[in-house]
Amino acid sequence: MEHSKANTNAIVAEICTNPKRMEELMDLFIDGPSKITQRAAWPLSFVAQQHPEYLTEYYSLLVKQLCNKETHPSVLRNILRSFQYTEIPKKHQGKVLNRSFELLNDNKIAIAIRVFSMTVIFNLTKSYPDIIPELRASIEKMLPDGSAGIKSRGKKILKLISKL
Secondary structure: OOOOHHHHHHHHHHHHHOHHHHHHHHHHHHHOOHHHHHHHHHHHHHHHHHOHHHHHHHHHHHHHHHHOOOOOHHHHHHHHHHHOOOOOOHHHHHHHHHHHHHHHOOOOOOHHHHHHHHHHHHHHOOOOHHHHHHHHHHHHHHHHHOOHHHHHHHHHHHHHHHOO
8 A cells, every 4th residue: 555645544533433453553553563553653643633542552652652762753743743643641752842842952953853742841831831941942042943844833833822
């Protein structure tokens, strides 16, 4: 099966119609060969957007992948994209927060990963308001030389922070 938006949408539609299929997607995501894991990550993020509750039983696996330094960037990107739409369980918030800051502040990391990290961190400020100054400093440091994506998301988040 080719890796395409149409196939991704078909997979997402199947899972949304038949939630028991989520387990099959996660099996491929966790235990599949590298290329299959990468391809399973994309529909995972779309499922999370539509049905964040479907991730509930998989947070430990997702956080383990997120924290693994060997995880492929496409997998990291889609885990973080997924986490934007979910309420991360309390027991995983510390690891997700630390790893997200690590990725956000690494100039060698792909822009999308850094942008999604920024949003995940911002979402966690509701539980940890004391991280706001660190998030603000990280964003302000990136803005002058940041890409269009970094600047756009960074300015939006700084605006939201100013309203807190």
